[in-house]
Amino acid sequence: MKDTQAKFSKITVSLHWLVAILFIGLMAIGLYMTEFKDYALFPIHKSFGFILLLIALLRVIWRYMNGWPKPAGKYTSVEHLLAKVMHWTLIIGMLLMPISGMIMTLSEGRGLYVFGLELVASFPDPENARRMLVQNEFLAGVGESIHGIGANVMIFAIGLHLVGALKHHIIDKDGTLRRMLGQSI
Ligand code: HEM
Ligand code: HEM
Numbered sequence: 001m002k003d004t005q006a007k008f009s010k011i012t013v014s015l016h017w018l019v020a021i022l023f024i025g026l027m028a029i030g031l032y033m034t035e036f037k038d039y040a041l042f043p044i045h046k047s048f049g050f051i052l053l054l055i056a057l058l059r060v061i062w063r064y065m066n067g068w069p070k071p072a073g074k075y076t077s078v079e080h081l082l083a084k085v086m087h088w089t090l091i092i093g094m095l096l097m098p099i100s101g102m103i104m105t106l107s108e109g110r111g112l113y114v115f116g117l118e119l120v121a122s123f124p125d126p127e128n129a130r131r132m133l134v135q136n137e138f139l140a141g142v143g144e145s146i147h148g149i150g151a152n153v154m155i156f157a158i159g160l161h162l163v164g165a166l167k168h169h170i171i172d173k174d175g176t177l178r179r180m181l182g183q184s185i
Pocket of ligand 1: 029030031052104
């Protein structure tokens with residue numbers, strides 16, 4: 001059931017690709033909805049973002065229980081360091097993006113709704129129910145900055161991560177990518 005150097009467990013592989021697909025999808029929706037002010041997409045973005053946080057937490061617990069897998073190929077010490085920095089950036093990003101999104105939304109008094117299910121109630125203005133009463137302007141700003149800057153950092157990190165995975169597969173011809181696809185190396 002645990003990861004070995006030769007083969008990753010089904011749980012590791014499934015969690016990696018589930019988070020990867022959801023995360024990239026959420027980045028695309030986030031950028032699209034803010035650029036084109038498509039407010040209908042906001043609740044979908046927030047709901048999937050919350051679900052992603054739960055899966056990302058499972059992934060971190062699983063990685064902690066499992067330990068870090070040994071590299072599939074022969075890495076130089078620089079590559080090893082780069083991979084470590086990259087994996088930590090991705091892990092912190094996959095937690096910080098949904099957390100900052102929630103901080104922003106909750107501080108703006110918008111509540112937290114997951115596919116319509118109320119987890120935290122919103123704070124509508126009694127004089128105009130369509131407007132929300134901001135609960136904490138400072139935290140709302142902090143959340144928004146982290147979410148915006150984090151998005152750019154993550155685009156860069158995922159791009160490098162993808163290039164790294166392809167380099168291992170095409171140039172080094174080692175089992176790094178095949179192992180994350182569930183194959184034995
Ligand atoms: C991994 C999960 C998430 C990812 C990858 C993600 C990604 C993004 C991206 C790329 C943007 C556009 C940023 C910009 O152009 O400034 C965005 C905007 C936004 N996201 Fe997320 N998001 C996630 C989770 C969440 C969650 C859980 C919430 C709230 C509960 C949320 C609320 C928002 C809001 C309200 C905006 C609009 C921000 C604005 O108007 O400036 N996001 N998100
Ligand atoms: C763009 C498509 C992606 C590809 C082709 C890909 C490929 C891979 C491969 C081959 C590994 C194994 C590296 C090793 O054994 O050292 C890996 C590990 C990892 N990937 Fe990705 N990945 C992608 C997207 C993502 C995304 C979007 C995230 C998170 C936001 C992510 C997070 C991670 C993390 C944290 C690891 C470290 C190992 C672990 O904790 O299981 N990946 N990825």
